[in-house]
Amino acid sequence: MTEVVAPRRSGSRSTRRYLPLLAVLGPGLLAGLSDDDPAGITTYSVLGADHGYGLLWVLLLSTVALIVFHDLGARLGVVTGQGLIGLIRHRYGLGVASGALLALVIANLGTATAEFAGIAAGGELLGISRYLAVPVAAAAVSTLVLAGSFHRVEHVLMALASVFLAYVAAAVLAHPDWSAAFNGLVTPRMSFGHEETLIVAATVGTTLAPWGLSFIQSYAVDKKLTVKDLGYERTDVVMGALLTGIIGFFVVVACAATLHETHTSIVSAGDAAAALAPVAGDLAGLCFAVGLIGAALLAAAILPLSTAYSICDFTGSEAALDCTFSEARLFYLSNVVITTVAASVVLIPAVPLVPLLVSTQMLNAVLLIPLLVLMTRLSRDTSIVGDHAVSRPLAAVQALVVVAVVACVVLLLV
Amino acid sequence: MQHPLSWRRWLVVVAVGELVGFAVPAAAGMLASELVASAQLVVMPVAGLFEGAALGYAQVVVLRRSWPTLRGDAWVRATSLAAAVAWFLGMLPSTTHDWWATWPAAWVAVTATILGTALLATIGTAQALAMPPGTPGRLAWVGWTALGWCAGLTAFSLVAPPLWQPGQAAWLLVLIGVAGGLVMALAMAAVTGVGAVRLVERASRTDAGRSFMPGPHLLSAMLGTPVYDASDDELGRVRDLVADLATDTDHPAITHVVIGTGDGRRAVLPYGELKPRSGGGLGLERGPGKAPVSTPGRPALFLRRDVLDAPVVLAAPPGRTRVSDVIVEIGTAGARVIGVDLTPSGIARRFTGRTPTAPPRALPLSQVHLVSAHGHAAQLAAPDPAVLELPADGMAEVLTRLPVAHAREILRAADGRVREDAVRLLHPRVRARVTGTAGPPRRMRRLSGWRLHRPGTHPPVGGRR
Structure with a gap:
């Protein structure tokens, strides 16, 4: 007779302690680091170029917001076994879920377009035509998801995330004033001028994204994490959020040490990479461009995946990277369609990308608020999460983050 | 006999009504573009009266069959007036820009939020007031119309403004405007249609139970x-x-x-x-x-x-x-x-x-x-749980797809013989996960994957693993 027993213990004590953490690592790291996409890098670059080290403390705030809500997403996924859109349908009905899904798909499509635009911009900085870089990138991410098993996809994405080290190198090569940077990080100060308010709002707004929230929950479900893994998963989330903040810190520092000193204004991350080269050296500019392409590629892989998870969550279809195409047609088809459409839009000549991307950011900002509110409500609903409902202090922190995000979104929209 | 409200019919008729009505403010906007701001604040709401009347009439055409107690004239009048108010609110930011441009950002944010909410809720509120007394779901209807107009205006801003470029021919400008208006009307009608179906359903439930x-x-x-x-x-x-x-x-x-x-x-x-x-x-x-x-x-x-x-x-x-x-x-x-x-x-x-x-x-x-926690518990607590009556291969399929905690509970409750067979049929990695025993060595877990794997009774198609 087969007994259900505790897992067999083997290996040394330290191995036993850390290997489960290594096994759980993934959702938090990928969801966090993919937030450092071209839109995020652009925001951090403008923050550093226009305001120097003075507003670095904002990154601490956005990191806290990221930890709170990514932890919540992972917890909801692990406890309920459902993705965010599926859970919304189960608890709040078809109308709310379909509205959220529709907005999420439109916003994700626009954001995926922005990621491919980032690949195009980064490629052109390195002298590669967008008509080569974008199709190759689209084919690569689609092939990865279609042909790779869960662990292969996860490992490739994690390896891709290591390209963010390029920003650390760019910052070091820029010879920043580290004491001023540390001072800016721990000393909140702000003059509440229009531009400062706007960039603070944009920094907080760009860190938390609707697709990141839906991704981490669905990915935790796909990874079949159990309630026992929640402690390790929280470590994963904290590590992912901290790394996201650290990457942002180095981007800001690189731009503050160079572009801010020379009073160079930029409007995109591509501008930052191009402007860095004459000031901090070709290698620093190259590092920045490579980082931009890597960030865009990572986000371009994760965004269609997040969309496909959400669509299948809504319908209840199989959505697992370990399924074959015949087992999960809707999952793979929606992934490929989102990737293809987003890449195609970037390749259409004379398409006004800027208004499209601005509209997408607005839609993302508007969608974020109801999603955060629904998540906080779900996390306190004992009929859904049972004994894993959040404590009152954590609920208070969630409420504070929601209020801060609402304020930021309103400031961004007006 | 009352007919159920058809969402499809609502979508078509209301979208056409809105598109026709929208032509009036669109034309007025082109003609009044050279006028001073205060004049525009009068012209556009007047044009909005016609848009609202066309929209209200189209809605009444669809609602009449399913909701006989609805007063059509009151509905059209309310919609028309509300559209004029909405146009007035919508024109305020652009016509008073010089006035509020110097305000602090927080003041602008608060004012814009209030103004935007009022604009979106205007038509729904007026229509809710025109419904027969005691109609359930009025507040929900205000929400649906606000959502519908939010979707419609977003759709319009995603289509028309990015495509309008300086130096374009007049016919192209009009064509883009019509395309934007059509998308707006369809988005608005699609969302409000869902609300209308619910509204009529609730109203008819109250009538007939x-x-x-x-x-x-x-x-x-x-x-x-x-x-x-x-x-x-x-x-x-x-x-x-x-x-x-x-x-x-x-x-x-x-x-x-x-x-x-x-x-x-x-x-x-x-x-x-x-x-x-x-x-x-x-x-x-x-x-x-x-x-x-x-x-x-x-x-x-x-x-x-x-x-x-x-x-x-x-x-x-x-x-x-x-x-x-x-x-x-x-x-x-x-x-x-x-x-x-x-x-x-x-x-x-x-x-x-x-x-x-x-x-x-x-x-x-x-x-x-x-899969829901309560549902799983209730099914397992029933006198003869169906999942325990399954043959071994069926149980293996269920165990593969359920959350681990649910699968373990089923295994604990299952009959010994079936349980052994079902566990034997599981993919080795699922077996390790579900039973908590004898999986691959821990150090290999990271590299070998341990997630969804189908039972041995249904080997994967396509040879991905």
Whole structure:
């Protein structure tokens, strides 16, 4: 007779302690680091170029917001076994879920377009035509998801995330004033001028994204994490959020040490990479461009995946990277369609990308608020999460983050 | 006889009405572009009167058949006036830019939020006031119209402004404007159509209370039915039905009704205490407070909470899906669950509000295993849990797709022989996960993967693994 027993213990004590953490690592790291996409890098670059080290403390705030809500997403996924859109349908009905899904798909499509635009911009900085870089990138991410098993996809994405080290190198090569940077990080100060308010709002707004929230929950479900893994998963989330903040810190520092000193204004991350080269050296500019392409590629892989998870969550279809195409047609088809459409839009000549991307950011900002509110409500609903409902202090922190995000979104929209 | 409101008909007629009406302010906007700001603040709301009238008329054309008690003239008048007010509010930011440009950002944010909310809620509020007295769901209608206009205006801003470029020919400008107007009208009509279907449904339920008449019914249509006490005071609305799996795992009897009261509380009443009223809704046979206190038993299944829209796992054909609707049969002696509808058409039906000509194909509850925590617990606590009666290969399919905790509970409750066979059929990695035994060495887990793997009875197609 087969007994259900505790897992067999083997290996040394330290191995036993850390290997489960290594096994759980993934959702938090990928969801966090993919937030450092071209839109995020652009925001951090403008923050550093226009305001120097003075507003670095904002990154601490956005990191806290990221930890709170990514932890919540992972917890909801692990406890309920459902993705965010599926859970919304189960608890709040078809109308709310379909509205959220529709907005999420439109916003994700626009954001995926922005990621491919980032690949195009980064490629052109390195002298590669967008008509080569974008199709190759689209084919690569689609092939990865279609042909790779869960662990292969996860490992490739994690390896891709290591390209963010390029920003650390760019910052070091820029010879920043580290004491001023540390001072800016721990000393909140702000003059509440229009531009400062706007960039603070944009920094907080760009860190938390609707697709990141839906991704981490669905990915935790796909990874079949159990309630026992929640402690390790929280470590994963904290590590992912901290790394996201650290990457942002180095981007800001690189731009503050160079572009801010020379009073160079930029409007995109591509501008930052191009402007860095004459000031901090070709290698620093190259590092920045490579980082931009890597960030865009990572986000371009994760965004269609997040969309496909959400669509299948809504319908209840199989959505697992370990399924074959015949087992999960809707999952793979929606992934490929989102990737293809987003890449195609970037390749259409004379398409006004800027208004499209601005509209997408607005839609993302508007969608974020109801999603955060629904998540906080779900996390306190004992009929859904049972004994894993959040404590009152954590609920208070969630409420504070929601209020801060609402304020930021309103400031961004007006 | 009343006709159910067709979402598709609403979409077409209302979109056409809005597009025709929108042509008036669009033309007025082009002609008045050279006027001073204060003049534009007058011209555009006047043009909005025509747009609102066209929109209101189109809506009445669709609503009239399904909602005979609605006063069409009041509806059109209210919509027309509200559209004028909405245009006035919408024109304020651009015509008063010089005035508010110097305000602090926080003031601008607060003002814009208030103005935007007022603009979106104007038409819905005016129409809610024009509805017959006592119509349920007025507040929801305000929300739906606000959502609809939010979608419509977003759609317009995504299409027309990015395409309008300096130096374009006049015909191209008009063409882009028409395309933007069409997308706006369709988006607005699509969203408000969902609200209109619900609104008319609730209104007709109040009129007839037909959801609890003998015959097969959809749970989604039964929820929200008003419940009255013996003195005709409204107690609340039906929020859930409770089925007792101890009576029958295939077609369990409905034993209780959960009622949501106006003050946000929930009351659980025995189903036998409620009867359909001739004047509409359900009636409590005894006076208020005299109904017997009753609590559902352990294998009780709350159909809204645990089944509707919940994920389920099937053994044959193996798979995972969601419940589109629950079919309940009301009889003279009681009510019972016929089964669950898993088809995508069930979702479409709930969206469009279309009444099926024949009851949808229902799968008995015993043939699906609920993934929701309460649903799984109730099914497992039933006298003869269907999942434990499955053959070994079917149980292996279910175990593969369920959350680990659920799968372990099933294994603990399963008969020894079947359990051994089912576990043997599991993919080695699923077996390790579910039984917590003898998986690959820990250090290999990271590299070898340990997630969804189908049982050995169904080897993967395509050779990916």
